[in-house]
Amino acid sequence: MSKVYLIGAGPGAADLLTLRAARILAEEAEVVLADDLVSAAVLAHVRPGARILRVGKRGGRPSTPQSFICRLMVRYARHGKVVVRLKGGDSFVFGRGGEEVAALAAAGVDTEVVPGLTAGIAVPAAVGIPVTHRGHCHGVTLVTGHGSEHGGEPDWAALARTGTTLVIYMGLGRLLNIAARLIAAGMDPTTPAAAIAAGTTAGQRHVVACLAELPARVAASDLAAPALIVVGEVAAFARPESLQWAEAEMRAA
Numbered sequence: 001m002s003k004v005y006l007i008g009a010g011p012g013a014a015d016l017l018t019l020r021a022a023r024i025l026a027e028e029a030e031v032v033l034a035d036d037l038v039s040a041a042v043l044a045h046v047r048p049g050a051r052i053l054r055v056g057k058r059g060g061r062p063s064t065p066q067s068f069i070c071r072l073m074v075r076y077a078r079h080g081k082v083v084v085r086l087k088g089g090d091s092f093v094f095g096r097g098g099e100e101v102a103a104l105a106a107a108g109v110d111t112e113v114v115p116g117l118t119a120g121i122a123v124p125a126a127v128g129i130p131v132t133h134r135g136h137c138h139g140v141t142l143v144t145g146h147g148s149e150h151g152g153e154p155d156w157a158a159l160a161r162t163g164t165t166l167v168i169y170m171g172l173g174r175l176l177n178i179a180a181r182l183i184a185a186g187m188d189p190t191t192p193a194a195a196i197a198a199g200t201t202a203g204q205r206h207v208v209a210c211l212a213e214l215p216a217r218v219a220a221s222d223l224a225a226p227a228l229i230v231v232g233e234v235a236a237f238a239r240p241e242s243l244q245w246a247e248a249e250m251r252a253a
């Protein structure tokens with residue numbers, strides 16, 4: 001029976017895939033439309049014989065248009081296939097899952113969403129940062145670091161006053177500007193902050209500094225996208241950077 005599953009593949013490590021996701025990939029998938037962020041280790045779960053199409057949408061590189069991806073899903077479903085739309089993290093957190101569900105519903109295609117572990121929670125955890133911690137913050141705000149075509153830029157001045165941990169997706173390239181805006185809005189420049197790249201994978205790297213110094217520390221490092229920025233007292237819980245080489249060797253072993 002034709003169907004489209006929107007599956008969140010988790011932050012990178014293949015064993016952070018949910019059991020439900022692994023079962024559908026191994027037993028049901030006939031066509032898999034996978035994002036760039038989905039690792040080869042995750043794709044290794046896909047049933048032999050299934051067709052895997054890379055439909056990457058990574059920032060700064062040529063992207064597959066969203067409308068084309070939606071059309072492909074509908075076309076394969078109408079041909080009676082079980083289609084998996086596989087994305088990094090969770091489809092409904094900066095994953096355009098809402099748009100895809102709407103497009104599939106409009107086309108009358110049966111759809112099921114399988115949640116994944118979003119990078120915004122799992123990646124800080126991978127370096128020891130709890131995104132909430134009693135006595136340190138009132139909550140956590142997940143926010144994009146780059147503007148959208150609809151909503152413009154996030155209101156950094158308002159975000160600076162929330163008293164919540166800020167977890168900033170897609171913010172590495174604009175880090176200097178973001179830090180300046182938060183500080184200009186009254187956030188303490190000594191607020192702990194961290195940048196974490198390729199979290200939960202063998203290439204995981206992180207840098208910890210105060211907010212004012214984080215952009216320079218990141219610029220002097222080899223951190224590259226995909227990366228998350230964490231701003232708030234909880235960032236001080238990050239494991240020391242000096243331990244990460246040993247940790248990377250253990251992950252790769």
Ligand SMILES: C[S@@+](CC[C@H](N)C(=O)[O-])C[C@H]1O[C@@H](n2cnc3c(N)ncnc32)[C@H](O)[C@@H]1O
Pocket residue numbers: 011012037087088089090091092093094095117118119120123168169170171196197198199200201225226227228
């Ligand atoms: C288009 S968003 C997709 C988010 C995804 N849907 C999720 O729930 O995690 C891509 C951004 O997520 C963040 N990201 C995803 N995986 C990551 C990882 N393993 N390490 C660090 N950041 C990651 C980065 O900020 C990256 O630019």
